Amino acid sequence: GQTNAGLLARREAAVARGVASATQVFAAHAENAELWDVEGRRYIDFAGGIAVLNTGHRHPKVMQAAAEQSDHFTHTSFQVVPYESYVALAEKLNALAPGDFPKKTLLVTTGAEAVENAVKIARAATGRPGVIAFTGGYHGRTMLTLGLTGKVAPYKKDFGPFPGDIFRAPLPDARAGTTVANCIEALKTIFLTDVEPSRVAAIILEPVLGEGGYIPVPAEMWRALREICDQHGILLIADEIQSGFARTGTWFAVEHSGVVPDLITVAKSMAGGFPIAGVIGRASVMDAVAPGGLGGTYGGNPVACAAALAAIEAIESEGLLARSAAVGELFRQRFAEIGARTAPWRMWDIRGIGAMLAVEFVTDFTSAAPDAALTKAIVENARKLGLILLSCGMHSNAIRIMVPLTASDALIEEGLAIFETALAQAIA
């Protein structure tokens, strides 16, 4: 049979070095929150393929819907011959998204493409070029989205120049001691020093920073941004690609703030493991683009549309919005216990909303200096013990929880026991 070492050697010879993998084992099979490698070793999956699997690997309803669609056709291109599932998914997303106004949806294939299109739509609707994004934000790896992304290594390094008319503001940060008031002040300074607000098309941010460390943006910040947008005719874009579809206990994480954005970008857990993404927004804004201005060969692939409709149905019928809160509470309790028992003063912060939470590691509590080496050692030890973890954060010193919401408490407890052993080994 195949071995991980054998496949790794082939991978190193054949695959571009720039695409890195968090683990060096190769997948053979996966089911709900478990995965098996080519050597038959079992892993508990707390990474969910980077927040794609809120409904787990191979959810039966998702698999059935994709298989049924595949029996009819797998591709026509919606721009050549349209199909009902694209329309049905748009209807569903328009209904789920916050906002008591008519909405429309565009479907594309990847998260970065959704963000690109949200900016295109905002520019067309406002006739303005400027975009404001935030420190620590992550929006993708294409040129425009790299321009919006607020972390240099490894994403932006060596790839500039990036598109112009992008401006960066800070977000409240416990580590830096910055408050909502400081951040709004900094944003207003951009209007004095860099661009007049009447030239800004959109402000884009994640309701919970994803790659940036699972840091929730306070409701007060959202309300202040909404006010600034309303005052100046700027569109507010919530990037819900990582935070959407029940991860935080609501369909969209921005709902926790009570603020209604003009545009929302979605992807990842929307379709339970199939590549599809989208932009949902105010109909009047979405329709600013003339026919032919939006699209792409694969946008809203029919198999992925069927999978998305089934994944959304599973979230509804299996009560996964409520499940997010229970999963989040379980992790918070256990992390607090594990911290006290095994790593006093090394787990600096446990944060997030619902089941979108992370734990941050420091060298010691007093200095609170980020400990990326400890974080890396925990991830590596856990993998050897049968648990897949993924780190995040500006200093790569947090471990984020993206376990399927369909995982049982027993499986989560099993994973947490491995986490504690991996942590104990890393500190010893």
Ligand code: PMP
């Ligand atoms: N925005 C956010 C908030 C994300 O988390 C990601 C992916 N991690 C993206 C955009 C980019 O999505 P994709 O990788 O599908 O292009």
